[in-house]
Amino acid sequence: MFKQAALSAETVTADETASTCTSEKLPSTVSVSYRDDDVPSGFKSSSNEYKSDSHTVVPVPDQRLFSSNKYELKYDWLYYSGAKVGYCCKLCELFSATDDNVFINGTGLGDHPTRKLESHLNGKSHKNSLAKYVLVNTSSTKKVKKTVADMLTESSMIKRENDIERNRAYISSLIKILYFIVSQRWALDSFQPMLDFIAGLGPTSLSEYLNGSDSEQSSVLKYSSSTTVTDLLTATSYVIENQLLEKLRKAPYYALLADESSDEAHKEQFAILVRFPHDTRVTDQFLGIIHVERTDAASLMKSLEVFLLAKGVEIKKALFVGFDGCNTMSGENKGLQRRFRHHVPYQLYLNCRNHKLALCVKHLMLSFPVLQDVDSLLLSVWKLFHYSPQKYVIFMDVQKAYGLKNLKMIRAAATRWLSHGRACRRLIERYVQVLDALDEMIDRKHDPEIDGLRNMLCSKGILRYSVLDIMEFPIE
Structure with missing residues (x-):
């Protein structure tokens, strides 16, 4: 009966409210202002003393029959407001942009307190309030006194970040240089001279990094070793290959x-x-x-x-x-x-049409022995100066004595059909010098093979029917 009367109560006196908020042990009853019109019919019929007075103060049992300590310990933003007769959120009261939050005006926890509290904790309004609270605390103007260890740690972190940025800029420059070299199909035997040359043109970042002008850069890594450059070239080749393959796949x-x-x-x-x-x-x-x-x-x-x-x-x-x-x-x-x-x-x-032409020449040589002699002569002259450094020096000295540019003999390869024409042209250009070089070798040491090679070069049949005829067709 008293619980039914308490549910219909409209106002609570200020003194009783204050006593509810300040007392450690809440009283078992509170006083409410009660009107006769709000009394249930069953209650009127059983209690005559309430009929005569329209405003009677009746004892009402406390609604907080359960202990909320565990919820307030778990959620540090939760507290019970006696003025609002309900649970409120400290953060939402201070920083919430709207007033429609039930935890601002005071609310009960219901039959499932944990579910309701977790829903509010993960809500957008509460998260925004929490973010504002953190921002206010971090932007405080209070100066915290730093210890020596903190200052050393901060200085070390700043130095490390600067080193990382400098290394990234340097490696980025290396990759760009290698990418340009590979894309232009340049042959590169050593990367360090190229790097020194580019650094000497004026880029301050490269020159300072390589020269180590700062004391902090005395032990800096230059990434110019063969292993590092090989890795960079491999990575660059992958990029260029992927670009090529993308074009080919779209064709x-x-x-x-x-x-x-x-x-x-x-x-x-x-x-x-x-x-x-x-x-x-x-x-x-x-x-x-x-x-x-x-x-x-x-x-x-x-x-x-x-x-x-x-x-x-x-x-x-x-x-x-x-x-x-x-x-x-x-x-x-x-x-x-x-x-x-x-x-x-x-x-x-x-x-391959050129390969067919080479096969034609090969089969033609089988029918004309003089062409076989020419092919054998060209190969013998090349071997004479190629495999003997001493004989090669004699040939170079003879050309120098004539005031000509030093040229090497060209090999007439069986699988390189255009090489035969170039080998013939080179032999005619240096025909006199080759004969003088052979004479010098014979004077120093009589060698029957060299003597036989000289006689073959002086053969009228070879000069008339093969070498000179071939030279009538200019080869670019």
Whole structure:
């Protein structure tokens, strides 16, 4: 009955409110102003003493029957306001921009206090109030006295940040220099002279960093060792390769050129080149070298498929392919071009025309022995001066005595068809000097091989029917 009367109470006296907020142990009852109209009918019928007085003070039990200490300890912003008869938030009262927050006007915790408090804690209004509170505390004008250890730590941190920024700027300059060198396809044997040259042109950041003008830079790293430069070049090559591959992937089609050869260590290599349209012009690019163990058509085709797949290039866009004229590459039944057509049925194959011309000359030499003698003569002259430093010095001295520029003999390679013409031209240009050098060698030490080579050079048949005839066709 008393609880029902308390629920309909409208005002609480100021004295009773103050006693509720200040007393450590709250009283078991509080006094409220009660009107006769608000008394339930059941209560009127059972208590006649309330009928005669329209304003009677009745005892009401305290609504805070549970202990809120655990909530106030867990949430340090929570407190109970006796003036507002409810729980409030300290931060929202001070810093909230709106007044519609229930924790500003005072509210009860309900049947699920934790759920309600957590909802307010994660709410936007409470987070904004908390941010303002932190901002006010951090922007305080109070000067905190720093210890010597704090000042040393702060100085060390500032120095470390400055070193990091300086190193980043220096490494950024190195990468830009290497990127320019690689993009221009310059050959670079040593990076340090190039770096010193660029630093001497005026960039203060590079020159100060390399010279170590500051005392703090006495032990600075210059990142110019071969290992570091190799790593930078590798990273730069990855960037340039990715840019190239992006252009190739966007091309509607491309032409693929490939050739197989072996290096000085007799390792088989398969070089891949592409031509594709880009920005209204045709671009030629070198994709890479494949190290192969076998050079048959099936192995080369498999290596080519794996290579293009690793680069992310569609093999079906290779509408044009070009190889040399050997059976492994150009075979109509089992050659590489035939196997390639299984992937691209409409591809056009063009074999190397220059390679065909070299094969024609090779077969022609079998029918004319004088051409074989010329080929043997050119190779013998080159070997004479190439593999003997002493004989090479004699040849250079003879050219110097004639007041001519020192030139080397050119090798007539069997696989380099244009080299035969250049070797013939060089022999005619230095024909007299070669004969004088051979005479000097014979005078010093009579050697039958050198004597036989000189007689071959003086042979009228070779000079008339081979070397001089070849020289009628100028070679650029």
